[in-house]
Amino acid sequence: MDIIAAHRQGLIEQLDEEVAAQAGRPRDHVQRAIVLHHLYDHSRGNHLWALAEARRSLCLAAGVATLRRRLGRWGWTIGHREEAGAALERLAEALGGMARSRTIAAYRAYRVTGTQALRDEAEAWLDPSLTELLGQCHTARRAGSILPSEAQQLLAVHCEQLAAEGADPIAVDAAWAAINVTGLRRAARRLLDDKALAKQAARDQRRGAIRLECDLRQDPALPASFRANPAQHFYALQQMLRERRRQQWREACDLEQDAFELAA
Numbered sequence: 001m002d003i004i005a006a007h008r009q010g011l012i013e014q015l016d017e018e019v020a021a022q023a024g025r026p027r028d029h030v031q032r033a034i035v036l037h038h039l040y041d042h043s044r045g046n047h048l049w050a051l052a053e054a055r056r057s058l059c060l061a062a063g064v065a066t067l068r069r070r071l072g073r074w075g076w077t078i079g080h081r082e083e084a085g086a087a088l089e090r091l092a093e094a095l096g097g098m099a100r101s102r103t104i105a106a107y108r109a110y111r112v113t114g115t116q117a118l119r120d121e122a123e124a125w126l127d128p129s130l131t132e133l134l135g136q137c138h139t140a141r142r143a144g145s146i147l148p149s150e151a152q153q154l155l156a157v158h159c160e161q162l163a164a165e166g167a168d169p170i171a172v173d174a175a176w177a178a179i180n181v182t183g184l185r186r187a188a189r190r191l192l193d194d195k196a197l198a199k200q201a202a203r204d205q206r207r208g209a210i211r212l213e214c215d216l217r218q219d220p221a222l223p224a225s226f227r228a229n230p231a232q233h234f235y236a237l238q239q240m241l242r243e244r245r246r247q248q249w250r251e252a253c254d255l256e257q258d259a260f261e262l263a264a
Contacts, residue, residue: 008117015111015118021241023103026096029061030221031237032103037216038234039110046137046147048209049106049159055204055212056197057099058219063191064092067184084182087175094175095192102163109162114138130158 024031036054040047067088071081112122113134122131133155140147147155179188190196204212217227226233 008121011115011117012121015108015115017245018238018241019104019108019111021245022107022238023100026093026100029057029064029096029099030223032099033057033061033216033219033222034226034230034234034237035107036103037213037230039107040213041230042141043110043137044141044144044146045209045213046140046152047110047155047159048152049156049163050110051209051213051216052156052201052204053102053106053163055216056201057103058216058221059197059200060095060099060192061221063188063196064088064095066191067188070187071184080183084184087178087182088184088188091172091175091179091188091192094171098167098169098172101167105163105166106159109134109159110137126162127158130155130162133158 022031022035024035033054036050036057039050040054043050071085071088109122109126109130112118112125113131122134126134133151136147136151137155176193179185216222217230223233225236
């Protein structure tokens with residue numbers, strides 16, 4: 001491997017670590033909403049898919065929280081409550097895992113196409129149409145301009161296709177099968193299934209990006225520091241995640257028996 005190829009590979013590995021950390025764990029819906037909002041904000045409002053996906057993350061978090069409260073209020077027998085609770089946690093983990101993979105795919109695509117040194121990686125990995133649209137998005141961002149509405153909508157469609165391709169539905173299907181035999185079935189379907197999320201997305205789209213972002217920034221599920229300054233909050237989150245990765249690396253090195261000898 002030559003020096004240029006080694007440098008490019010190093011950039012890809014660093015990018016993948018950052019994107020995975022920012023996408024968080026399956027239950028980190030709020031963190032993903034913050035990261036996705038930053039993607040939208042960084043694109044100067046051109047990346048409509050990111051804003052819609054941030055909203056979807058908060059809908060998932062709210063739906064799971066509502067079901068947990070309902071489970072606690074209902075006067076079920078202990079056995080039925082435990083069965084429903086286990087099924088709910090399984091569904092929350094599966095939906096969170098899928099949301100995480102969707103965020104990773106779209107955010108990685110945005111970062112790869114925005115880095116000149118990784119242009120070859122983008123062309124080898126992404127659909128040419130998406131590569132072109134993201135290139136237009138970055139050009140508009142750098143110029144401080146807005147893409148035509150048709151280009152924004154087409155970018156959102158291609159990003160959704162990319163996100164759907166990277167998701168594994170098997171765990172989600174199995175989790176829904178477990179929910180369907182509990183008393184939470186109807187409530188869970190009403191809040192969290194694909195039809196419910198699609199209806200919410202359609203309502204949001206009719207309201208427009210400006211009103212949707214305003215609502216998202218005021219959502220009480222998000223930290224007060226985000227509502228006060230989204231960009232500053234994102235960069236603080238980014239710094240915290242970097243420090244966490246460094247700490248994990250140091251702890252991993254401490255577990256190696258020959259670490260001190262190697263350092264010497």
